[in-house]
Amino acid sequence: MRKHIFTTDICSSEITSRTLFESRRRWIQGSVASLAALAIPEGGVESRDVSKFPVPIDANKSKFSSDEEQTSYSDVTRYNNFYEFGTGKEDPFEQAYRLKTDAWKIQVIGEVSRPKTFDMDDVLRLAPIEERIYRLRCVEAWSMVIPWLGFPLSKLLNAVQPTGNARFVQFVSLYDEEQMPGQKSPVLDWPYTEGLRIDEAMNPLTLLTVGLYGEVLPNQNGAPVRIVVPWKYGFKSAKSIVTIRVTEKQPSSSWNLANPKEYGFYSNVNPNVSHPRWSQRRERRIGDFLKRDTLMFNGYSEWVESLYRNLDLTKHF
Numbered sequence: 001m002r003k004h005i006f007t008t009d010i011c012s013s014e015i016t017s018r019t020l021f022e023s024r025r026r027w028i029q030g031s032v033a034s035l036a037a038l039a040i041p042e043g044g045v046e047s048r049d050v051s052k053f054p055v056p057i058d059a060n061k062s063k064f065s066s067d068e069e070q071t072s073y074s075d076v077t078r079y080n081n082f083y084e085f086g087t088g089k090e091d092p093f094e095q096a097y098r099l100k101t102d103a104w105k106i107q108v109i110g111e112v113s114r115p116k117t118f119d120m121d122d123v124l125r126l127a128p129i130e131e132r133i134y135r136l137r138c139v140e141a142w143s144m145v146i147p148w149l150g151f152p153l154s155k156l157l158n159a160v161q162p163t164g165n166a167r168f169v170q171f172v173s174l175y176d177e178e179q180m181p182g183q184k185s186p187v188l189d190w191p192y193t194e195g196l197r198i199d200e201a202m203n204p205l206t207l208l209t210v211g212l213y214g215e216v217l218p219n220q221n222g223a224p225v226r227i228v229v230p231w232k233y234g235f236k237s238a239k240s241i242v243t244i245r246v247t248e249k250q251p252s253s254s255w256n257l258a259n260p261k262e263y264g265f266y267s268n269v270n271p272n273v274s275h276p277r278w279s280q281r282r283e284r285r286i287g288d289f290l291k292r293d294t295l296m297f298n299g300y301s302e303w304v305e306s307l308y309r310n311l312d313l314t315k316h317f
């Protein structure tokens with residue numbers, strides 16, 4: 001069955017939801033004041049699961065890092081999209097404690113000479129601390145600056161040796177209705193899938209991400225491992241991934257299946273191409289009152305525009 005619910009949807013109507021969010025947040029901040037002793041950055045809580053304390057992860061700044069002011073830890077971890085835990089922006093913050101991230105494994109399969117299942121220690125071994133880096137990222141109609149901790153996905157792909165037929169990469173998130181109650185609703189095709197062309201996946205800006213703000217990823221941000229593709233709209237960055245499949249044909253992706261006219265396979269941040277229901281010229285940086293102009297490729301043109309030299313970005317939106 002392919003029935004999808006589109007009310008306002010993931011990427012729109014930020015004004016109402018944002019105001020609601022702000023007022024609820026003030027309320028929550030009051031009610032968790034007693035947890036302040038836990039010394040979590042900027043008064044935020046990682047998730048409602050207080051049994052898990054933030055684990056520090058070391059990183060250096062990379063040449064791609066932004067000098068812009070970072071979005072507060074509390075906004076980064078309370079204002080999320082993770083439909084496996086509900087479609088409200090605060091649902092992931094409230095529900096993602098259900099996700100069990102111990103003994104997590106990612107299998108890398110498909111058009112590779114050396115398919116392999118990685119546990120999280122294997123993942124962290126792919127990059128020494130000096131190569132774990134900070135990056136910026138933008139999310140559709142709103143944007144945030146997040147000190148992600150991750151490293152280029154290419155390190156993992158090189159380890160499994162893509163074959164000559166490798167043209168695309170698909171990311172598959174966990175499917176488990178017990179841990180992810182949002183999957184009981186057919187709002188998307190589960191499990192959540194996303195994809196990139198192989199050259200996009202090999203670009204050093206495509207991050208395999210394991211943390212933010214110097215800690216392991218909070219569940220609501222896609223623990224224990226997710227993708228971050230900073231020059232594309234937020235939904236391309238699949239969370240809590242369990243499978244990476246290298247393919248010859250363009251893979252399916254949940255948002256494209258849900259509504260191909262609105263969500264293309266490429267979904268590069270592009271102020272010149274409107275979403276069918278709204279302009280994508282401007283964005284609201286969380287914490288700001290006024291909107292700002294959205295930059296082509298979210299400001300990363302220097303590193304990624306050559307990927308699209310032969311592509312009509314109006315057609316391949």
Ligand SMILES: Nc1nc2c(c(=O)[nH]1)N[C@H]1C(S)=C(S)[C@@H](COP(=O)(O)O)O[C@H]1N2
Pocket residue numbers: 010079080081082083084139140173192220221222233234235236237238239240
């Ligand atoms: N598995 C999974 N990954 C997902 C989503 C989702 O619902 N499920 N939402 C996407 C969308 S629409 C956005 S905007 C970003 C949000 O990431 P953040 O909450 O860490 O900012 O995650 C993306 N990855």
Ligand SMILES: [Mo]
Pocket residue numbers: 010011081139140233234235
């Ligand atoms: Mo999104």
